[in-house]
Amino acid sequence: MSLSCPTCANSQLHGTTLTDQLPAESCPDCRGAVLSLIHYRDWRDAHAAPEESVADAGEASHVDDNKAMLRCPQCKGFMTKFRFLADAANHIDHCDRCDLVWLDHGEWRLVEQLARSGQFAKVFDMTWQKRLREEQAKRRAESRWREQLGDDYARAKELRGWLAGHPRGKELLAYLFLSQTEGA
Ligand SMILES: [Zn+2]
Numbered sequence: 001m002s003l004s005c006p007t008c009a010n011s012q013l014h015g016t017t018l019t020d021q022l023p024a025e026s027c028p029d030c031r032g033a034v035l036s037l038i039h040y041r042d043w044r045d046a047h048a049a050p051e052e053s054v055a056d057a058g059e060a061s062h063v064d065d066n067k068a069m070l071r072c073p074q075c076k077g078f079m080t081k082f083r084f085l086a087d088a089a090n091h092i093d094h095c096d097r098c099d100l101v102w103l104d105h106g107e108w109r110l111v112e113q114l115a116r117s118g119q120f121a122k123v124f125d126m127t128w129q130k131r132l133r134e135e136q137a138k139r140r141a142e143s144r145w146r147e148q149l150g151d152d153y154a155r156a157k158e159l160r161g162w163l164a165g166h167p168r169g170k171e172l173l174a175y176l177f178l179s180q181t182e183g184a
Pocket residue numbers: 005006007008011027028029030031032
């Protein structure tokens with residue numbers, strides 16, 4: 001059975017390989033691809049190198065990301081959008097019922113290292129997503145402080161690390177705090 005593209009109106013998907021014989025179905029028009037996570041897991045067991053670290057996808061932002069809710073090419077139900085790294089803006093659409101994902105053109109390149117390290121299927125579980133949200137919140141807080149403190153940020157961060165590991169950290173902090181509020 002041939003599947004139709006979830007983002008193009010009337011395009012049929014054709015068999016292709018993403019990397020090293022990982023089978024997928026791709027759209028000749030938008031060049032997106034459907035990947036079955038069942039196929040991915042088989043491929044991972046045969047090809048992935050678990051020791052490879054996951055590179056950050058900082059260059060990810062220029063790859064197009066489909067913002068619309070997509071319908072699964074197989075069951076036609078709505079797919080869920082998942083972020084995969086804290087510093088990547090893109091989302092990957094996943095169908096829970098069919099266990100397959102839609103990759104917009106170029107997105108495979110963004111997740112390829114994740115896939116090679118054997119971690120790609122984990123993106124779609126709650127633990128990964130929870131950790132990602134925590135990481136994002138931490139980064140947002142950090143960039144707010146960086147903005148507020150400007151050139152002093154690095155120094156403040158260093159001082160903070162020193163206080164955190166200090167047995168009399170609380171007393172030192174109280175001393176610094178009082179020197180500000182009491183002008184002592
Ligand atoms: Zn298409």
